[in-house]
Structure formats: structure tokens, C-alpha cells
Amino acid sequence: MSQKVIEVINLTKQFKSYKKKPGLKGSLQSFFNRKYSIKKAVHGFNLEINKGEIIGLLGPNGAGKTTLMKMFTGIIVPTSGELTINGHSPWERKKEFKKKIALVMGQKSQLWWDIPAMDSFLLLQKFYELSNQEFKQRLDYMSELLGVVDLLHVHVRKLSLGERMKMELMASLLHNPDVIFLDEPTIGLDLVAQENIRAFILDFHKKNGTTIIITSHYMADVQALCKRLVLIFDGTKAYDGPLEKFENILGNEKTVSFTFSEEIPCCGYLDEFHGEWNEGRTSVDIRVPEENLREVGKKVLDLHPVIEFNTEKMPIERVMKTLMTNPEVLRAQRDHANLPA
Amino acid sequence: MQTYLLKWWQTIRISWSKYTAYRLNFFLQVVGPFLVFFFIKYNLWSSIYEGSSTPVIKGYNFSDMMHYHIWTLIISLLGQGYAAMNLSEDIRLGRISSYLIYPFEFWEFHTAGFVSFQILQVFVSSITLCLAVFFGFIEFPSLSIILTGFSFTLFMGMFWFTMQYFTGLLAFWLEETWIMRVLLSIIVSFLSGYIFPLELYPEWLVGALKYSPFPYMSYFPAKIFMGQEVNLTLGYSVLTFWIAVFAYINHLIWKKGMRLYTAAGM
Numbered sequence: 001m002s003q004k005v006i007e008v009i010n011l012t013k014q015f016k017s018y019k020k021k022p023g024l025k026g027s028l029q030s031f032f033n034r035k036y037s038i039k040k041a042v043h044g045f046n047l048e049i050n051k052g053e054i055i056g057l058l059g060p061n062g063a064g065k066t067t068l069m070k071m072f073t074g075i076i077v078p079t080s081g082e083l084t085i086n087g088h089s090p091w092e093r094k095k096e097f098k099k100k101i102a103l104v105m106g107q108k109s110q111l112w113w114d115i116p117a118m119d120s121f122l123l124l125q126k127f128y129e130l131s132n133q134e135f136k137q138r139l140d141y142m143s144e145l146l147g148v149v150d151l152l153h154v155h156v157r158k159l160s161l162g163e164r165m166k167m168e169l170m171a172s173l174l175h176n177p178d179v180i181f182l183d184e185p186t187i188g189l190d191l192v193a194q195e196n197i198r199a200f201i202l203d204f205h206k207k208n209g210t211t212i213i214i215t216s217h218y219m220a221d222v223q224a225l226c227k228r229l230v231l232i233f234d235g236t237k238a239y240d241g242p243l244e245k246f247e248n249i250l251g252n253e254k255t256v257s258f259t260f261s262e263e264i265p266c267c268g269y270l271d272e273f274h275g276e277w278n279e280g281r282t283s284v285d286i287r288v289p290e291e292n293l294r295e296v297g298k299k300v301l302d303l304h305p306v307i308e309f310n311t312e313k314m315p316i317e318r319v320m321k322t323l324m325t326n327p328e329v330l331r332a333q334r335d336h337a338n339l340p341a
Numbered sequence: 342m343q344t345y346l347l348k349w350w351q352t353i354r355i356s357w358s359k360y361t362a363y364r365l366n367f368f369l370q371v372v373g374p375f376l377v378f379f380f381i382k383y384n385l386w387s388s389i390y391e392g393s394s395t396p397v398i399k400g401y402n403f404s405d406m407m408h409y410h411i412w413t414l415i416i417s418l419l420g421q422g423y424a425a426m427n428l429s430e431d432i433r434l435g436r437i438s439s440y441l442i443y444p445f446e447f448w449e450f451h452t453a454g455f456v457s458f459q460i461l462q463v464f465v466s467s468i469t470l471c472l473a474v475f476f477g478f479i480e481f482p483s484l485s486i487i488l489t490g491f492s493f494t495l496f497m498g499m500f501w502f503t504m505q506y507f508t509g510l511l512a513f514w515l516e517e518t519w520i521m522r523v524l525l526s527i528i529v530s531f532l533s534g535y536i537f538p539l540e541l542y543p544e545w546l547v548g549a550l551k552y553s554p555f556p557y558m559s560y561f562p563a564k565i566f567m568g569q570e571v572n573l574t575l576g577y578s579v580l581t582f583w584i585a586v587f588a589y590i591n592h593l594i595w596k597k598g599m600r601l602y603t604a605a606g607m
Contacts, residue, residue: 075438076602098444110439112355114362119355126351127445129344155362 005179005211006049006072011081013042013067013235041067042235045081051178054205054212056226056243060324064235065215069181072213073103086178099128102172106184110168111156117167118152121174128175135174142170146200162193169197173204182214186221198224219317231323231330238323238330247315250322250329252290254315258300259283259308269303348445352453353460360461371465375472378414383407399540406538411473412563413535418466419491420498421529421558423458424522425509427451432512437602448506448595455502459495482566490566493576497562500554500580503587510591513598534560554583 016036042064049055059065070076071083074090074097083090088097104110111120125135143149146166156164165185173180182201186194198221205212216222222229222243229246231239239246263281264270273296275286288296293311300306312318323330361367390396390403401409428451431437440447474481482490508521515521530536532555539547539560550556557576564571 070438073442075441093441095444098442101442103438103442105438108435108438112359114359115355119358123351123355124443126344126348127443129444 003051004048005051005053005086006047006213007082007084008045008047009082011042011045011047011068011071011083012040012079013064013071013076014079015039015041040235042071042232045232045235045237047230047237047240049211049213051211052205052209053228054214054226056222056229057213057215057232058222058229058320059215059232059238063232065232066183067235068232069103069183069213069215072179073101073181074098075103099175100178101181102175102177102179103181104168104172104183104185106165106182106187109156109164111164111171113157114155116153116155117159117171120156120167120171121152124171124174130175134176138174138176139170142173142200142204145203146170146196162189162196165189165193165197166200169200176208177210179211180213182212182216184216185214186216186218194218194220201225219320223316233323233327233330238327243316247319249319253287254290254293255285255312255318256288256293256297257283257285257308257310257312258304258306261305261307264304270300349449349453349456352445352450353457356454356457357461359454360458371468374414374418375469378410382410382414386410399538401538401540408479408567409538409563411478412566413559415466415470415473415566416490416494416497416559416562417535418469419459419462420494420562421501421526422462422465423455423498423502423505425451425505425518427454428506428509429512429518432510432598432602433516448591451506451509452502459498462498463491463495482568486566486568489573490562493557493565493573494562496577497558497580500584500587501558503584503591504554506591507587507594510594510598513594513601529555529558532556533558534563538563552579554580 016038045064045068057065057068067076071078072085072090074093077091085097086100088094088100090097090101111117121135121139125132130138139152143152146169148163148166148170151159151163151167156167159167169185185201186197189197201212201214202225204210212225214221214225227243229239229241229243230237231246239249258270260282264284266281270284270286273286273288275284277284286296297309300309386403386406390398390406396402398406431440431447437447440450443450470481473479504525505522508518508525511521512518532550532553534556535558539550539556547556557580561571561576565573
């Protein structure tokens with residue numbers, strides 16, 4: 001039986017905030033007569049994660065992903081509900097718990113700006129009570145894999161964003177945590193750096209069997225790393241299941257794009273699909289059910305002077321886009337197809 | 342225990358390299374206060390004494406006054422240099438999150454930073470002392486005076502730290518804490534005797550200040566360095582009391598602030 005690492009039951013977090021009108025008058029008013037409003041950032045959230053899983057936590061901005069991450073790491077205290085990570089209640093902030101987790105925030109640096117990354121690592125070695133041998137072994141492994149051996153002694157402020165992110169990852173993983181929380185680890189990075197980071201995470205996971213929770217707005221991250229997705233909308237769980245099932249949540253149609261060497265006159269076989277043509281009618285995107293892909297492809301190739309064609313690489317991106325602009329779709333789908341939530 | 346001390350030691354080392362990362366900054370930190378002293382205090386007091394019909398003001402002749410001010414300068418470098426800027430920035434920019442995750446607490450980290458800063462300031466104030474002796478402002482005092490004065494001033498530095506920590510923690514509620522700090526430093530400058538020796542103040546005020554921490558922040562240690570008799574037991578007792586008070590207040594503020602922080606989720 002697989003071992004549960006994270007257990008979340010009916011987790012809720014409310015924030016109390018007050019509105020203030022601009023200017024001195026507004027400040028005075030809000031000082032004497034403050035109107036509070038309660039915002040539910042996360043409510044009724046349930047989740048179970050087994051040891052060694054990599055979970056993609058997805059959702060639009062403000063859906064509650066970061067709030068969840070902060071509750072998981074003990075930074076903020078839940079309003080109600082149960083939460084255990086590796087047998088600990090995170091908000092108790094016990095040292096044994098802290099030594100088992102890591103949080104990497106793509107938008108916030110945890111390294112000290114004015115000193116080389118190596119100095120920060122040495123400090124973390126002491127914080128996490130690592131022996132010199134453990135420390136050296138892990139440092140060598142990670143710095144070589146990430147290709148930053150020569151940068152360890154450079155001041156952090158002089159590193160590029162990509163290089164810094166690699167150092168951030170190393171800093172967070174030196175103590176070999178059981179559970180890693182990655183909050184948008186590839187944000188703002190170029191494609192090569194993104195790929196490096198992904199490859200590193202996969203390698204680290206393979207080597208250590210770590211449980212990883214990752215949030216990202218880049219679907220390429222999710223596609224490359226996660227087998228299971230958890231979707232969060234307005235603080236509640238909207239989907240929890242395998243990646244492949246999520247890709248087909250809106251049906252099993254694939255988008256196929258064709259480009260032709262000449263204009264295709266209206267209205268032939270291709271127009272039956274009600275696809276999207278470009279202005280000169282030299283290229284089209286059509287939606288084809290997965291099982292008909294071969295047949296349709298063959299027919300179009302036979303009928304028209306095709307110079308290029310491809311099927312979409314990341315259906316998950318399309319699904320996410322559709323759901324974000326139209327969240328009701330998911331509710332309707334769920335009601336019909338009885339999808340796990 | 343040993344691993345715990347190693348955490349402190351490494352944090353002190355890291356803070357040390359942070360403080361000395363910018364060499365020009367470090368140089369200015371050493372030379373700056375001395376130049377400011379020379380151009381402002383020296384010239385100000387020499388004009389006051391030149392314009393005055395009596396060469397002695399409340400028992401201080403010009404040379405006494407200069408001695409007094411050189412010592413308050415060294416004392417302020419040694420005991421009042423630390424500013425809780427990093428601390429309030431950590432709070433304001435939400436960097437507390439990192440400390441909540443590390444197995445080393447926020448207060449431990451910043452206290453280690455303070456210790457490291459104090460070591461640096463021992464150098465800075467010693468250089469200033471040597472400069473003052475070199476330029477003939479003061480004579481080098483006896484070793485026992487130096488030891489007594491430095492120990493008391495470093496102890497006072499602990500009080501200064503708890504007070505700075507207090508202003509830093511206010512960042513939980515205030516957008517900017519530097520106004521508070523400037524206000525505090527003006528009050529301290531006046532009441533501690535940094536600007537004028539306390540003999541120049543009305544007696545009732547000096548009496549009222551006796552059990553406050555202020556006189557022990559400049560006037561009292563200056564008297565030690567000048568070789569005058571002081572009640573060391575009283576000085577240490579008053580400061581111990583105030584250190585305990587501020588440490589407790591800081592503890593409460595941190596608890597309240599953390600509730601605010603974790604509830605607002607910065």
C-alpha cells in the first residue's frame with residue numbers, strides 16, 4: 001500500500017480585510033469605522049497525496065494556489081479543517097517538520113543578495129545540520145546537473161534570473177526534503193533554462209523519490225513533470241485526476257493544422273469541419289475526433305497540396321484556456337461525465 | 342548544543358560578509374562620523390566658546406566639552422550603530438516566510454546579525470578612538486577605564502538592539518518605519534546627553550531621567566571614559582530592567598504580528 005504523505009480534509013482559509021477610501025479623510029474614516037469583509041481564499045478543500053507523486057496544482061491567478069502552498073508549509077494557519085504533512089501539522093512549525101520540507105518560490109528570492117550563493121549554502125548546511133560529506137555530495141551533484149559549478153562563488157545579485165533560480169532550487173533541496181513545494185519555479189525563465197529546471201526536478205525526483213507539489217502557469221512544466229493534476233477554482237477543487245483525462249475533459253477531439261501551397265477554394269471536404277481559416281485560405285485549424293485522425297489526415301493529404309501539417313502538442317493548454325475563460329464548462333462536464341472532483 | 346552554536350556562528354559570519362560586502366561603504370562608515378563630528382560639533386562648540394564671556398559652561402571648559410563629545414561619538418558608534426532596517430524590510434517584503442521555513446528562528450537570525458554588527462563596530466570605534474588620540478582631541482585612557490567603558494557600552498548596545506528590534510517589528514503595521522527610527526534617534530540624542538551634557542539640563546529633568554534608559558546611553562558611559570566616578574550597579578540594573586521590558590514587549594508584538602501576518606498572507 002502506498003504511503004500517504006499529505007492529507008487534507010475540509011481545509012478552509014478565510015482572510016479578513018478592510019476597504020479604505022483614498023486620502024487622509026479615508027484613513028481617518030477607516031481608523032474609526034472600519035468595515036471588514038471576509039474573503040474565502042480556500043474552502044472545503046480535500047486532497048490525498050501519496051509518497052513519490054508529482055502533483056500539478058493549477059488554477060488562475062487568485063484561485064488559492066499560493067494560499068494552499070502557504071498552509072502546506074506552515075507559513076499561514078488554516079481557519080478550519082485538517083492538514084497533515086508527513087504526520088505533522090505544518091502550522092506548529094516544529095523543527096523536525098521544517099527539516100522535511102522545502103519551498104521554492106519563483107517570485108521571491110530566498111538567497112541573500114549581497115553574498116555568493118556558496119555562503120548561503122554553507123549557512124543552510126548549518127541550519128539543517130548536514131554533515132560536510134552529505135553537503136559536499138549533494139552540492140556537487142546538483143551544481144553539476146544544473147551546470148552552475150563556476151557560479152557558486154559569484155555574488156547572487158550578479159547572476160541572471162535563470163542562474164539565480166537554479167541556485168534557489170539548490171538552496172531549497174540541499175537538506176534532501178521529503179516533500180517539495182514548487183511555486184512557479186520557471187516563471188520568467190527562457191526556454192532553455194525552463195527545460196534545464198524541469199530535467200533537474202525529474203532527475204532529483206527519480207533519485208530521491210521525493211513528493212513534489214508544483215504550481216505553474218506554464219503548461220509545458222505540467223506536461224513534463226506531472227502525472228496527476230489538481231485544479232483549483234475560487235478556492236475549491238474543480239478537478240483531481242490523471243493528466244490524460246484532463247486533456248480530454250472537453251472531449252477527445254484534437255486540433256489539426258494544415259498549411260497549403262495555394263488557396264483552397266470554398267467549399268470542399270475541409271469546410272465540413274467548420275475550422276478556422278486564415279485570410280487567404282492557405283491554412284486551417286480543424287477539430288477532429290481522435291479516432292478519425294488517421295482517416296481525415298490521409299484524405300486531406302490526398303485532396304489538397306499540403307506543405308505542412310501538425311496536431312497540437314499541448315492539448316492541456318487549450319483545455320486550461322477554455323476552462324479559465326469559461327469555468328462553467330467544467331461544472332457541466334463534471335455533472336455529465338461524473339468526473340472526479 | 343554544538344550544532345545549535347554552529348548555526349549562530351555561521352549566521353554571524355554571513356552577516357559579517359554582508360556588512361563588509363561594499364568596501365567603500367565600509368570605509369565611509371569608519372571615516373564619516375569622525376568627519377561629521379569635526380565639521381559640526383567641533384566648529385559649533387568652538388564658536389560657542391569664542392562668543393561666550395565665561396570660558397566655562399556648567400563646569401565644562403572647551404577642552405572638557407570636546408572630550409565629552411569625542412566620547413559620546415565613540416559610544417554611539419559602539420552602542421547605537423545598529424539599525425533594524427533589514428528586519429523591517431524582511432517583514433514589509435514578506436521575507437518572513439523564508440524564516441518560518443528554516444529551522445532557525447527569525448529573532449535568532451537577526452540577533453546573530455546584531456552580534457556580527459557589534460564586532461564590526463568594535464573595530465570602527467577603536468579606529469575612531471585612535472584617530473581622536475592621533476589628532477590630539479583626547480589622551481588615551483587607562484586600560485581599566487577602556488575595559489569598563491567598552492563593557493558598559495556594549496551592554497547598552499543590547500538595550501539599543503531590543504529598542505531597534507521594537508521599531509523594526511512595527512513594520513507589521515506601518516508601511517515605513519524609518520520615521521519612527523528618526524524620531525526615536527532625535528529623542529535619544531537629546532535625552533541621553535549626546536547633544537548636550539546632562540549638566541546643561543534642568544535638575545528636575547535629570548532627576549526624572551535617572552531610572553529611564555536614556556542617560557545610560559551617552560552621558561553615563563562618557564563619564565566612565567572620562568574617568569569620573571559613576572554608580573555602575575545602578576547603570577547595569579536600570580539597563581537590565583529596560584532590556585527585559587523591551588524583550589518582553591517584542592515577544593508580544595511578534596506574536597501579535599505573526600497572527601496578523603499569517604492571517605493576511607502577505
